Amino acid sequence: MGVEVRVEGLTKSFGRTPVWSDVSLTLPAGEISVLLGPSGTGKSVFLKTLVGLLRPDRGSIWIEGRDLPALPERELYEVRKLFGVLFQDGALFGSMDIYDNVAFPLREHTRMTEAQIRVIVGEKLDMVGLTGAERKLPGEISGGMRKRAGLARALVLDPQIVLFDEPDSGLDPVRTAYLNQLIVDLNQQLDATFLIVTHDINTARTVPDNIGLIYHGHLAMFGPREMLLSSTEPVVRQFLNAQRVGPIGMSEEKDADELAAEAASGQRLAALPPIPVQLRPSDGGPRRAEREPGRWCAAHGVNPPPGSFRLPAYEDRA
Numbered sequence: 001m002g003v004e005v006r007v008e009g010l011t012k013s014f015g016r017t018p019v020w021s022d023v024s025l026t027l028p029a030g031e032i033s034v035l036l037g038p039s040g041t042g043k044s045v046f047l048k049t050l051v052g053l054l055r056p057d058r059g060s061i062w063i064e065g066r067d068l069p070a071l072p073e074r075e076l077y078e079v080r081k082l083f084g085v086l087f088q089d090g091a092l093f094g095s096m097d098i099y100d101n102v103a104f105p106l107r108e109h110t111r112m113t114e115a116q117i118r119v120i121v122g123e124k125l126d127m128v129g130l131t132g133a134e135r136k137l138p139g140e141i142s143g144g145m146r147k148r149a150g151l152a153r154a155l156v157l158d159p160q161i162v163l164f165d166e167p168d169s170g171l172d173p174v175r176t177a178y179l180n181q182l183i184v185d186l187n188q189q190l191d192a193t194f195l196i197v198t199h200d201i202n203t204a205r206t207v208p209d210n211i212g213l214i215y216h217g218h219l220a221m222f223g224p225r226e227m228l229l230s231s232t233e234p235v236v237r238q239f240l241n242a243q244r245v246g247p248i249g250m251s252e253e254k255d256a257d258e259l260a261a262e263a264a265s266g267q268r269l270a271a272l273p274p275i276p277v278q279l280r281p282s283d284g285g286p287r288r289a290e291r292e293p294g295r296w297c298a299a300h301g302v303n304p305p306p307g308s309f310r311l312p313a314y315e316d317r318a
């Protein structure tokens with residue numbers, strides 16, 4: 001069922017510049033979580049810190065009873081094998097074809113024979129729909145295919161935790177929809193815990209089980225999807241509505257004068273959009289962490305925005 005990742009009081013700065021402080025959250029085992037936040041708030045830094053590429057100033061990352069930042073380098077190297085990471089650009093080696101890119105971690109980290117490697121690479125390329133593209137160079141395929149090749153490589157060592165850094169960046173809405181479906185299908189098939197950093201509101205609303213929002217150097221909120229999607233916090237409403245009105249400014253947080261001027265001019269935050277149904281696996285089976293729509297809201301006495309949990313009209317007709 002994947003592994004739980006428990007982050008406690010994590011703080012990171014570069015020199016005297018703080019990125020975020022006192023971040024605490026638990027990624028539930030086997031579930032999909034999404035991390036949102038304005039540009040530059042340190043979401044990529046958070047992923048790199050989780051996987052041990054950056055050291056936090058303070059705090060703990062507990063995985064299977066081990067606190068990652070406290071581990072000596074040799075043990076950290078072992079724990080890193082639990083992770084698969086899909087970097088923003090796929091991070092493929094430009095001079096290697098897709099097959100060799102996907103085979104790379106197996107050749108680097110295991111003693112498998114080439115025959116064994118061929119079976120695994122074939123299986124992962126099939127999972128992401130890239131069978132037949134083995135001999136292409138990264139420069140010869142589309143951005144969407146590069147993402148999928150990067151995903152095949154991230155999965156090749158059977159990771160327990162998969163981190164996705166903006167998997168939808170640079171993709172058109174249709175390719176994003178395919179990739180989102182692939183993520184939900186993979187989560188159903190694999191024993192892994194997923195964390196996705198994204199700016200795509202539709203992805204954030206339909207793909208995860210849990211959502212977090214980093215804002216102004218802190219984790220503003222983290223919890224079940226319905227908690228965030230029904231939240232009345234101004235920063236959440238502004239983000240989910242993709243609005244200029246609200247506490248988030250162009251380059252930083254708006255100050256009190258700016259917010260007062262906004263209120264005086266009659267500009268208001270829009271109402272929350274309805275909570276959509278979650279994306280289901282394409283085989284019609286249940287999600288790994290399936291929950292009844294509206295259960296969290298009902299259990300917490302929260303009224304979801306009107307129109308929530310309905311299928312879009314065109315799906316009602318199908």
Ligand SMILES: Nc1ncnc2c1ncn2[C@@H]1O[C@H](COP(=O)(O)OP(=O)(O)OP(=O)(O)O)[C@@H](O)[C@H]1O
Binds near residue numbers: 037042043044
């Ligand atoms: N190695 C580094 N050394 C110094 N500063 C860094 C380093 N890596 C990131 N930063 C700084 O940390 C801050 C957070 O960067 P990060 O890329 O994590 O933001 P982000 O939330 O992922 O942004 P975006 O949504 O635009 O991708 C930025 O100000 C960035 O310049």
